[in-house]
């Protein structure tokens with residue numbers, strides 16, 4: 001049972017209860033744990049090394065999105081990869097909120113100020129999103145601001161206020177290179193709280209302490225838990241200590257789905273990642289036709305007009 005923090009709203013307290021684990025109940029791992037996991041991963045990936053280097057000389061970069069793509073509709077995954085990404089108010093919403101949360105991890109902001117500051121920072125970035133925001137009409141900008149202020153206010157009412165002692169960090173890039181760089185597992189965590197602690201002793205024990213959180217501004221998707229398990233794997237392989245927990249925080253619901261990280265969770269993430277890499281390679285090298293898996297994503301698929309199973313699903317999604 002987590003401690004009761006004074007002055008928290010009920011939803012904030014529920015989130016804190018879900019993610020907080022007292023130090024004495026946190027798992028510890030021997031110093032060689034991550035090295036063994038790396039050995040297992042590299043042994044399982046050996047058969048794909050040449051093909052991976054053949055696809056891209058800098059190694060095959062693998063993200064949670066790639067894995068979700070090959071475990072969902074592969075035809076859509078390939079179509080998305082070949083379609084230039086176009087920012088819109090709905091697609092920009094999540095990134096603006098993440099930025100606002102990032103800025104607020106070290107300074108208190110009113111929602112409107114946090115969103116204004118986030119927009120200002122993002123416009124200053126010389127990239128596609130910065131250009132979209134700079135060129136957005138007054139109406140688009142007002143729509144985006146209103147959406148993000150509402151989401152940020154919701155986040156503030158349902159997520160406990162950041163404490164310095166939690167070492168909050170936002171938009172954290174993480175990479176794990178495997179097999180001499182033939183594979184790069186690539187992640188960007190929306191938010192992390194806490195950090196691992198070395199305990200020492202003959203086994204060089206490390207105590208887990210970090211919680212990795214994905215902030216979700218949209219609906220739940222079936223791959224949300226697997227996305228975070230992939231992040232737990234990336235974290236373990238890069239930092240050398242597994243995270244304490246992983247959680248998707250659904251902003252509209254004000255609720256977190258938290259999972260404690262265990263050796264079994266990491267083993268399952270490793271097996272799925274190796275399986276997904278094998279699928280990615282056979283797909284990208286044209287060794288097989290992409291599978292078509294109709295479902296809700298057909299609604300936003302760039303090739304739905306020419307996809308027979310997709311059209312059949314769209315004409316009767318309840319069938």
Ligand code: SF4
Nearest residue numbers: 073298301304307310
């Ligand atoms: S319309 Fe549906 S089934 Fe067809 S490619 Fe797109 S997501 Fe896949």
